[in-house]
Amino acid sequence: MKNCYTNFLSAICLFIVPLMLFEACSGSHEEGAGHESLLETIKRKEKDSIENDVNLHELMRDVKKVLAEVPESERQFYVLERKSELKSFPCTNCHNVPLSSLQSDFAKQQKKKAHWEIELVHANKDIMDCNTCHDQNDLNSLVLLNGKKVDFDQSFKQCAQCHSTQYNDWLGGAHGKRVLGWADPKVIYNCVNCHVPHEPALPTRWPARLNTAKLKERQSDEN
Amino acid sequence: MKEKKENNKAMQNTSGSCQNGNCSCGDGYQQTLNKKSDRRGMLKKLTMGLLTGAGMVNSACSITASDEDKEKSQLDWESFFQGNYQLMTEDEKKKTVERLERSYELNHGRHPDISAKGPEKDVLYGYAFNISKCRGYMDCVNACVQENNQDRDTQMQYIRIHEHKNGQINFELAEDNYFHEVPAEGHFYMGTQCFHCENPPCVKVCPVEATWKEKDGIVVVDYDWCIGCRYCMAACPYDGRRFNWQTPEVPEEEVNLNQHYLGNRLRKKGVMEKCTFCIQRSREGKNPACVEACPTGARIFGNLLDPNSEIRWVLANKKVFRLKEDLGTEPKFWYFMD
Numbered sequence: 001m002k003n004c005y006t007n008f009l010s011a012i013c014l015f016i017v018p019l020m021l022f023e024a025c026s027g028s029h030e031e032g033a034g035h036e037s038l039l040e041t042i043k044r045k046e047k048d049s050i051e052n053d054v055n056l057h058e059l060m061r062d063v064k065k066v067l068a069e070v071p072e073s074e075r076q077f078y079v080l081e082r083k084s085e086l087k088s089f090p091c092t093n094c095h096n097v098p099l100s101s102l103q104s105d106f107a108k109q110q111k112k113k114a115h116w117e118i119e120l121v122h123a124n125k126d127i128m129d130c131n132t133c134h135d136q137n138d139l140n141s142l143v144l145l146n147g148k149k150v151d152f153d154q155s156f157k158q159c160a161q162c163h164s165t166q167y168n169d170w171l172g173g174a175h176g177k178r179v180l181g182w183a184d185p186k187v188i189y190n191c192v193n194c195h196v197p198h199e200p201a202l203p204t205r206w207p208a209r210l211n212t213a214k215l216k217e218r219q220s221d222e223n
Numbered sequence: 224m225k226e227k228k229e230n231n232k233a234m235q236n237t238s239g240s241c242q243n244g245n246c247s248c249g250d251g252y253q254q255t256l257n258k259k260s261d262r263r264g265m266l267k268k269l270t271m272g273l274l275t276g277a278g279m280v281n282s283a284c285s286i287t288a289s290d291e292d293k294e295k296s297q298l299d300w301e302s303f304f305q306g307n308y309q310l311m312t313e314d315e316k317k318k319t320v321e322r323l324e325r326s327y328e329l330n331h332g333r334h335p336d337i338s339a340k341g342p343e344k345d346v347l348y349g350y351a352f353n354i355s356k357c358r359g360y361m362d363c364v365n366a367c368v369q370e371n372n373q374d375r376d377t378q379m380q381y382i383r384i385h386e387h388k389n390g391q392i393n394f395e396l397a398e399d400n401y402f403h404e405v406p407a408e409g410h411f412y413m414g415t416q417c418f419h420c421e422n423p424p425c426v427k428v429c430p431v432e433a434t435w436k437e438k439d440g441i442v443v444v445d446y447d448w449c450i451g452c453r454y455c456m457a458a459c460p461y462d463g464r465r466f467n468w469q470t471p472e473v474p475e476e477e478v479n480l481n482q483h484y485l486g487n488r489l490r491k492k493g494v495m496e497k498c499t500f501c502i503q504r505s506r507e508g509k510n511p512a513c514v515e516a517c518p519t520g521a522r523i524f525g526n527l528l529d530p531n532s533e534i535r536w537v538l539a540n541k542k543v544f545r546l547k548e549d550l551g552t553e554p555k556f557w558y559f560m561d
Contacts, residue, residue, distance in 0.1 A: 173533025
């Protein structure tokens with residue numbers, strides 16, 4: 001009886017224990033758990049071409065977008081279209097005559113005053129005025145510092161002239177936002193979708209919600 | 224003190240009686256198994272068990288109950304035998320989800336779309352939070368509550384926004400309930416939620432395997448398997464988990480019907496829940512609701528296995544850090560500055 005027992009024990013030691021050890025070791029290699037860091041896991045599993053069916057093509061169909069003109073970027077991406085959002089685009093609807101004659105029309109009270117509410121709160125007044133971005137000779141497009149024309153949909157080029165750090169972050173993905181999701185196609189918000197170009201700083205405001213339970217608690221404390 | 228002593232005495236007495244084999248001491252199953260029961264006691268228990276079961280079947284087979292009531296109790300009966308989600312076959316998952324949809328429809332009159340979509344190939348989700356961009360607007364919190372059908376009554380929220388004084392990151396000194404216009408002068412804001420650790424301590428401690436890490440890196444909870452012991456809540460070093468102390472209250476018209484079994488389907492009293500990176504959205508290629516709602520672009524979400532993704536660009540080009548990195552939990556949630 002005792003013999004049988006020791007035989008059984010030695011069988012366990014000889015076969016089962018090494019088998020368990022082997023399983024444990026090989027398992028941890030496959031799973032990458034334990035001693036493999038997250039960055040190592042990412043490096044090991046990353047793929048140059050992702051093979052799955054997740055995409056946003058269908059949802060993006062109704063989103064108005066244009067291909068971004070970014071020669072320095074290897075990957076194509078879209079930005080949100082802008083022109084259809086502008087209330088009275090094309091500007092030549094009104095600006096079909098020189099500015100001086102529009103001003104004299106206004107003086108004769110034949111035309112409504114326009115753009116009077118715009119106050120430029122963007123950089124120093126010595127540095128920027130309307131003509132820094134708007135092309136006086138062709139108000140349907142914007143103009144770069146070197147005199148080249150820029151479409152309203154590609155206005156990020158305008159901003160990139162001074163804000164190069166933000167522009168690089170925007171191209172990479174650390175500034176700005178993707179539209180709808182992380183999957184392809186890549187559509188990103190244009191600078192002017194978040195920043196009003198004439199007053200680009202984001203305002204201070206009240207938070208969207210307050211902890212009302214805490215508020216009550218504080219009020220009762222004060223009373 | 225006296226009482227304690229008496230209690231101790233009583234304990235000793237019962238442990239003494241253990242020697243004859245018939246006792247109600249010890250813990251767990253021993254209490255039941257070691258106890259010798261007489262025939263009458265046994266019969267009593269059997270009848271009681273049968274009656275409880277029969278009560279449930281009763282309305283399902285009754286001639287007088289309406290068809291709807293019958294279906295309801297039939298569904299309740301089936302839910303009683305629902306297994307662990309991880310062990311279900313695709314077919315079983317589909318049936319479970321259909322039952323949940325039907326059950327909600329019978330009780331609330333609206334048909335939810337509950338998905339059981341699994342993880343996609345070549346995807347590992349990661350998140351980055353820009354502490355120079357966040358302005359404490361809290362739009363993310365509102366979006367999260369709405370998207371994930373969180374209890375409105377207890378104001379359960381997966382996201383916390385902490386207001387820190389410039390120059391220090393100390394969560395004990397941070398203000399989490401600010402009442403002023405934001406951003407406040409000389410302060411910065413930092414959001415926390417579930418970090419979906421690659422090495423999650425909350426998963427290790429679960430005694431019933433009701434929480435686990437999916438292949439795409441999302442840490443999920445099976446609300447029907449959770450026993451509410453809250454071990455995971457204690458184990459999480461980041462305050463990432465929430466407990467339903469009461470039956471969650473969500474106004475019917477505000478219920479988000481686009482649901483996932485492991486995500487925002489309606490929970491019950493006594494179970495854990497937490498951020499799932501909006502699994503019902505992210506697995507469709509969309510961004511989580513907080514990312515979508517943020518007006519500052521402080522929140523970045525994407526696939527860590529795609530070298531061209533925004534999240535990878537941030538990791539490669541920004542100075543990033545994670546909270547309590549020394550614990551080895553490997554959160555897939557990084558903070559960075561402009």
